[in-house]
Amino acid sequence: MRRLLVINPNTGEATTQRLTTWLTPLLPADVQLTCITARFGAPYIACEASHAVAGHALLDAWAMHLQQSSVSPDGVLIACFGDPGLFALRASSACGVSGLAEASFIQASQLGRFAIVTGGVHWPPMLERLAQGLGFADQLAAIDIVKETGAQLLADRELALQVLASACDRAAQSGAKSIIMGGAGLAGYAQALQDRVSLPLIDSVSAGVELFLRSGFPPPTQSHNGFESVWHDLPPHMTLR
Numbered sequence: 001m002r003r004l005l006v007i008n009p010n011t012g013e014a015t016t017q018r019l020t021t022w023l024t025p026l027l028p029a030d031v032q033l034t035c036i037t038a039r040f041g042a043p044y045i046a047c048e049a050s051h052a053v054a055g056h057a058l059l060d061a062w063a064m065h066l067q068q069s070s071v072s073p074d075g076v077l078i079a080c081f082g083d084p085g086l087f088a089l090r091a092s093s094a095c096g097v098s099g100l101a102e103a104s105f106i107q108a109s110q111l112g113r114f115a116i117v118t119g120g121v122h123w124p125p126m127l128e129r130l131a132q133g134l135g136f137a138d139q140l141a142a143i144d145i146v147k148e149t150g151a152q153l154l155a156d157r158e159l160a161l162q163v164l165a166s167a168c169d170r171a172a173q174s175g176a177k178s179i180i181m182g183g184a185g186l187a188g189y190a191q192a193l194q195d196r197v198s199l200p201l202i203d204s205v206s207a208g209v210e211l212f213l214r215s216g217f218p219p220p221t222q223s224h225n226g227f228e229s230v231w232h233d234l235p236p237h238m239t240l241r
Helices: 013-026 048-068 086-090 100-109 123-134 150-155 157-172 189-196 204-213
Strands: 002-008 031-037 075-078 096-099 114-119 140-146 178-181 201-203
Touching: 002 013, 002 048, 002 204, 013 031, 013 150, 013 204, 031 048, 048 086, 075 086, 075 100, 075 204, 086 096, 096 100, 096 204, 100 114, 100 123, 100 178, 100 201, 100 204, 114 123, 114 157, 123 140, 140 157, 150 157, 157 178, 157 189, 178 189, 178 204, 189 201, 201 204
Parallel strands: 002 031, 002 075, 075 096, 114 140, 114 178, 178 201
Antiparallel strands: none
């Protein structure tokens, strides 16, 4: 039995429920899925500050899960397209760690240059920085942002299909070979829109699971779970060594 831990680093329980609903049918019987939600932070990560807090919330959720569970996961998927806390968790975990953005970048880059469609006006420089840090800057052809946030798109399917289809049409003009539908709240929309769009659409949530099933998560850099730092005024579970 392999164990996949999916951490939603924002406080939106609806997003976590959507992840559980979407991912469960995708997993074989020998994979145990656990989806958890951050205890604190923003209900939707949409700016630099909320992204920074989400990195802390991710580490907190992971450490609390380890304290409460007798078995460590075989992989951790960060269920936010900005992958907050990715490098910190990877440096503190004995299992493979990836995020929705990294996993979908890996998948999309196999087809050539790619574009991104997502919600939230502050995301372009954040995603450009992440692509640079993960080594995909040259493959990123365009980022098309819809003004609606992922949370709003999650709440209104008809609105989502309309605005996302228009965004995909714009992104297709960038010369990209595929388009990533980025965000936990957009799970399933790539499949729903594929007939309307000329380029292959990549679901970032599905890409994360597919990478895990292929044992493609970047390997851990240490043999045990724990933090090297000594913290001040953090809860006991954050003293994991």
